[in-house]
Amino acid sequence: MLLKAEDVFRPGAFPEYTYISRKSAVSDLSYEFRLMQAIKVSGFLTSLVGPSKMGKTILCEKVIGFEKIVEISGADFDEDTDFWQLAAVKAGLSYEGQFSSEKTIPDTNDKYSKKETYSLTKDKIIEHYKNENLVLVIDDFHYAPKVKRMQVAQQLKDAIRRGFKAIVVSLPHRADEAIRQNADLSGRLSLINMESWEVNDLKEIAKVGFEKLNMTIDEDVAMQIAVESLSSPQLMQYICLNICTILEMSDNNNHKIEPNILETAYRYTTANFEYGDVVSLMRKGPNTRGKVRNKFRAKDGREYDLYELIVKSIAESPPIMKLTFENVKERIFRLLIDDCKKPTQQSMKESLAKLQELLDGREDIFKVLDWKEGVLYILDPLFLFYLRWGGKRNV
Ligand SMILES: Nc1ncnc2c1ncn2[C@@H]1O[C@H](COP(=O)(O)OP(=O)(O)OP(=O)(O)O)[C@@H](O)[C@H]1O
Ligand SMILES: [Mg+2]
Incomplete structure (x- = not known):
């Protein structure tokens, strides 16, 4: 199958063909391994922290897989949001509902139907997550109102003890008071700090991606783009995609990325930024x-x-x-x-x-x-x- 550039370079979505695995500086283990390891520890909550656009969400999606991940965002919360209701709805459960049941009146044998309402209990929701091996990812946790963050932490503390699996994702130094500095959770946290990207890892995105598209790029050209991407894998994906678009629009059939296209690609890439x-x-x-x-x-x-x-x-x-x-x-x-x-x-x-x-x-x-x-x-x-x-x- 011939791949399209937009399938290979994906600045805004899961990069199926250009996913790069990185090692975390402190442990020499890959981030995927560390996250998998953390999820496997029963009774612990995972806290994943890292600067904006460094691949926190993508890492969770890669490790947990789209089948088993339930993603909610801090932005989904306002002060009245019920945490368990949200966790149920996002997992495809109907939290509240009505069902009709047929009843018989004993003396007359007359039948009548009765409408009853139900709402799922927290226990049932936790059971469902466990039975289906689901992992809850609370992404951009810092967007949730402060009081809500404390309440969610409280709920999580109790749930993880019962085998519920959850990852809380946030920016550095934001939302720390609810999770990392919460005495109630101390000794029950797996901490993963995601570092900025190094040029050598960024370079791989271009190398792997252009190869998938049957194109070649010299090491030093890939390196130049990596330096310009300023530790952002998203920017790297964006620039590479724009290089492809420019080549397509100009009917250029050259299968090698020449350095003279880079400046134009950089300029075109800024067109979508509002600074x-x-x-x-x-x-x-x-x-x-x-x-x-x-x-x-x-x-x-x-x-x-x-x-x-x-x-x-x-x-x-x-x-x-x-x-x-x-x-x-x-x-x-x-x-x-x-x-x-x-x-x-x-x-x-x-x-x-x-x-x-x-x-x-x-x-x-x-x-x-x-x-x-x-x-x-x-x-x-x-x-x-x-x-x-x-x-x-x-x-
Ligand atoms: N491991 C990776 N390999 C290749 N590209 C990646 C990788 N991780 C992230 N990217 C690229 O960077 C983009 C941003 O990643 P992601 O949305 O996961 O960042 P984030 O840390 O969750 O950002 P935010 O703080 O805004 O939520 C992705 O859409 C993808 O294009
Ligand atoms: Mg994210």
Whole structure:
């Protein structure tokens, strides 16, 4: 069967043909093995934590399989949601219902039908999960309201003791109080921390995928895409898919991926990302209340203020998610012509702090960086990718 590119590279779904197994840094065991091992320990709850888009959901689906996995999301909960009702419905059980039964009146032998209602008990639901070998995955647990998280933890504590199997998935440092820091659960937790992806693992996605499509890609070209993917398997899948689309649209029958297609593929990939407002807010910086900002002369012949320079410096090569202050400073100086006035260290630090403040008070999509103890962390790989290749890059 001839596979299509969209079946092979799947940035938004289970990558059946390009699934890559990784080893966890701490134990030298694969994540699949660790999760399987954790599920097998009866009486324990599994807590899987890792940064956004690193493959937490995909890992659960791979290990448990679509037949046996019951997925619910923290977002399915509001403060009134009944945990067991949700667990029943998602497992295909009808939690509440009515049935008619025929009764006979003893004296007259007349028959009549009576409607009765029932609702499943927690015990019945647990039994069903056990009999069918189902595993409940509570994904994105941090989305559930805080009080609900504590209640769910309480329910899970009791259920796992009776052989109910569950995995709670969340982002690092979010929702910890209900699970990892919950004294009630201590000694009953299997902890799995998922690390960011290394370029060597990311590279495999391209190698395996293009081979499935009867195409070849040189090691160093796959490596370039992996570096640009910034530890995100999703980005890697996305870029590879776009390379295929570009080749298809241009009726290119070349079966080898040439490096000259990469830049176009990167640019096309940013088309679906919505960081335009984030970038322009960062470039503008905080309100100056009428004061004019200092401008600095850059090697490209234009003048930029400090906020524009910071944004430009983040976008410079090589793409890095963690920049020390020295890195930022050195990148800014590199952008400027040699014998011009340079911004001071203090002004740079102040601007970084103000930038963080500016972004902090806004919606989640604006939470793209963290300036902490002299280090600038880029929190969202897709944002950095956008900054490097997005349409407004040179504005
Ligand atoms: N093991 C893998 N091999 C290849 N590609 C993968 C793998 N894991 C994840 N991906 C790619 O990354 C995408 C995102 O993965 P996934 O949805 O599992 O991340 P997540 O950690 O659950 O993210 P979120 O925190 O947003 O829930 C997948 O749709 C897939 O394209
Ligand atoms: Mg997920």
